[in-house]
Amino acid sequence: MSINYEREKQELTRRNFVSLSGWSIFTLGLLGAGGLFARFFWPNVRYGPPSKFSIGKPGNYPDGAQQTFIDQKVSVIRHGSNIGAISLVCKHLGCTVAPSATGYDCPCHGSKYDAIGQVTHGPAQANLDWFGISLLPSGDLQVDKSDIRTVSAYYGVK
Amino acid sequence: MSVQTTEPKAGPPDPKPGIGAWGKLSRAIYRQAPEVFDNLRQLPYNLYKSIYRTTAFPKTERERSEAFFNSFLLHIQPAKIEKHALRFNYTFGLGLISFYLFLLLTVSGILLMFFYVPSVEQAYNRMLDLRSSVSYGMILRGMHFWSANCMIGAVFFHMCRVFYTGAYKPPREFNWVIGVLLFVLTLVLGFTGYLLPWDQLAFWAITVGANIAGKADYVSDHLAMIPGVPNMHMGVMMKNALLGGDTVGQEALIRFYVLHVALLPSILFFLIVIHFWRIRKDGGISSPKESPE
Amino acid sequence: MAKRVREEEIFPRNPNKTYGLMELVKGSSPRVDRGPEDMVSAWPHLLIREALLFAATFLVILALSVWCVPPLEKQADATKPPNPAKAPWYFLGLQELVSYDAFWGGLGIPGLVIVGLMAIPYLDRHHSGIGRWFARSRTTAVTLFTVLFVIPTIVLIILGTYFRGPNWGFYPPWGMPVEPQ
Numbered sequence: 001m002s003i004n005y006e007r008e009k010q011e012l013t014r015r016n017f018v019s020l021s022g023w024s025i026f027t028l029g030l031l032g033a034g035g036l037f038a039r040f041f042w043p044n045v046r047y048g049p050p051s052k053f054s055i056g057k058p059g060n061y062p063d064g065a066q067q068t069f070i071d072q073k074v075s076v077i078r079h080g081s082n083i084g085a086i087s088l089v090c091k092h093l094g095c096t097v098a099p100s101a102t103g104y105d106c107p108c109h110g111s112k113y114d115a116i117g118q119v120t121h122g123p124a125q126a127n128l129d130w131f132g133i134s135l136l137p138s139g140d141l142q143v144d145k146s147d148i149r150t151v152s153a154y155y156g157v158k
Numbered sequence: 159m160s161v162q163t164t165e166p167k168a169g170p171p172d173p174k175p176g177i178g179a180w181g182k183l184s185r186a187i188y189r190q191a192p193e194v195f196d197n198l199r200q201l202p203y204n205l206y207k208s209i210y211r212t213t214a215f216p217k218t219e220r221e222r223s224e225a226f227f228n229s230f231l232l233h234i235q236p237a238k239i240e241k242h243a244l245r246f247n248y249t250f251g252l253g254l255i256s257f258y259l260f261l262l263l264t265v266s267g268i269l270l271m272f273f274y275v276p277s278v279e280q281a282y283n284r285m286l287d288l289r290s291s292v293s294y295g296m297i298l299r300g301m302h303f304w305s306a307n308c309m310i311g312a313v314f315f316h317m318c319r320v321f322y323t324g325a326y327k328p329p330r331e332f333n334w335v336i337g338v339l340l341f342v343l344t345l346v347l348g349f350t351g352y353l354l355p356w357d358q359l360a361f362w363a364i365t366v367g368a369n370i371a372g373k374a375d376y377v378s379d380h381l382a383m384i385p386g387v388p389n390m391h392m393g394v395m396m397k398n399a400l401l402g403g404d405t406v407g408q409e410a411l412i413r414f415y416v417l418h419v420a421l422l423p424s425i426l427f428f429l430i431v432i433h434f435w436r437i438r439k440d441g442g443i444s445s446p447k448e449s450p451e
Numbered sequence: 452m453a454k455r456v457r458e459e460e461i462f463p464r465n466p467n468k469t470y471g472l473m474e475l476v477k478g479s480s481p482r483v484d485r486g487p488e489d490m491v492s493a494w495p496h497l498l499i500r501e502a503l504l505f506a507a508t509f510l511v512i513l514a515l516s517v518w519c520v521p522p523l524e525k526q527a528d529a530t531k532p533p534n535p536a537k538a539p540w541y542f543l544g545l546q547e548l549v550s551y552d553a554f555w556g557g558l559g560i561p562g563l564v565i566v567g568l569m570a571i572p573y574l575d576r577h578h579s580g581i582g583r584w585f586a587r588s589r590t591t592a593v594t595l596f597t598v599l600f601v602i603p604t605i606v607l608i609i610l611g612t613y614f615r616g617p618n619w620g621f622y623p624p625w626g627m628p629v630e631p632q
Contacts, residue, residue: 376559
């Protein structure tokens with residue numbers, strides 16, 4: 001059997017095809033194994049503070065009140081019999097917004113929001129998140145930061 | 159013709175024949191002693207020769223070439239070099255400066271690792287300790303800081319030099335690609351490095367940076383508009399992989415630390431070695447002789 | 452023809468050997484087609500330059516670290532972002548872009564720039580102007596690279612560093628409001 005070496009160097013002969021397939025399977029196997037270990041970087045349990053925290057009795061908030069829980073990055077507001085919890089994390093790139101005369105301003109890239117977290121000035125393109133509020137058996141209100149709502153998701157106080 | 163028999167050169171005759179194995183041993187030592195003494199006398203020379211087989215002061219062209227061939231560190235470079243490649247106002251030494259800064263960063267970085275603790279509680283205090291309770295601590299941190307800043311500048315201007323002198327053209331295409339990767343890696347090393355002091359700049363710059371990665375959702379959101387393609391939330395995934403959580407905290411600090419001191423420098427060094435090797439394989443640094451004008 | 456005869460005399464052709472004399476070249480360097488006068492020994496010409504460059508680099512860095520202490524801000528506080536919150540200078544160009552659009556500024560445009568940079572040698576393969584600064588035959592390439600990459604990079608970094616104040620507002624460097632502490 002004679003082998004045409006010039007042809008073997010360039011073209012996809014049967015011989016080269018088998019060789020190429022072998023190496024492809026080897027590479028795919030390696031990538032697959034690597035892919036399995038990539039899952040390692042997304043742990044199944046997160047460290048960090050709990051997402052739920054108590055904000056006290058509804059009576060602590062008179063009509064029109066606005067109180068900031070800076071450690072939790074949450075602002076609690078009350079309009080009439082409605083209580084809302086607004087996230088203070090800017091929807092642009094995650095800086096903490098500060099309450100201002102017109103609502104909330106972001107110091108990092110200049111986004112502005114109104115008093116209920118609707119964006120009024122870019123570069124942010126989305127309104128601030130609202131969080132779900134629930135009543136604990138003790139009579140305290142609890143904000144759940146994993147329960148993300150949209151603007152005006154008030155909790156009605158009876 | 160009389161045959162002259164020569165006694166094997168040996169020391170003076172044995173003082174007195176000993177008895178048994180001990181006697182044999184002591185006689186053997188006594189016979190060998192002069193040779194060992196000679197060897198000890200020549201030890202410095204032999205030690206040098208065993209490590210490096212060329213004179214330390216090469217004078218002839220042959221010795222000078224050998225000096226490069228016989229040294230592991232020097233053989234990366236050619237023994238003969240074009241005069242044009244040595245002109246300072248052709249390269250401004252920018253590539254080599256970048257490499258030197260990388261070496262300074264490695265040395266100062268390893269020294270800083272002896273005092274740094276990648277923990278949210280301790281990191282910042284360790285930075286203050288460098289100032290107050292570690293000799294030359296601030297100078298070492300300064301060297302790391304200034305080398306890093308200068309390296310980014312040097313790599314950028316090196317890239318400009320290579321472009322403006324047309325040094326990326328065939329056969330050097332792939333070395334340019336590696337160079338771009340090295341530029342990006344240098345920036346990423348800067349990014350991972352400035353979280354470590356755990357000061358205000360660190361915290362907020364990384365918060366913003368990680369959220370930029372989170373914006374990759376834009377791509378997966380658009381891909382998900384194609385029927386049958388699930389929304390992979392690429393941005394959130396990338397952000398979580400980077401930070402180990404939703405916000406910058408202990409998990410993010412340890413991840414950035416490992417990236418900064420182990421993973422990224424290893425990749426960078428590997429690419430630098432290939433970058434240098436390819437310079438030789440592509441025929442040395444670019445020269446006007448390659449394209450007559 | 453005369454030369455040919457001389458070569459044969461020096462090194463007669465032997466059909467039993469697989470090697471033979473090809474050509475005689477004057478000079479002391481094994482490289483052909485290149486005048487040996489353009490080549491110098493790397494020892495000491497290259498080595499001494501490298502050593503001097505290292506000494507200079509090291510001294511500059513040492514002087515900087517002795518006289519310019521690197522900044523250290525207050526301890527990280529997740530509740531109070533500084534105003535303005537600025538990244539190190541080499542990312543301020545990116546931050547400037549990000550302040551217009553988060554995705555395109557932070558990922559889209561930088562990603563395209565990196566891919567574009569890598570593609571340059573595969574698009575521009577014309578073998579001219581190698582080894583000279585700003586060769587006249589490469590005016591187009593030089594102009595494009597400068598206008599599309601070098602100048603925007605530098606201008607954006609300068610903008611972000613000197614022209615951005617509280618709330619990432621635009622201020623001239625001489626009118627920068629002082630942040631109330």
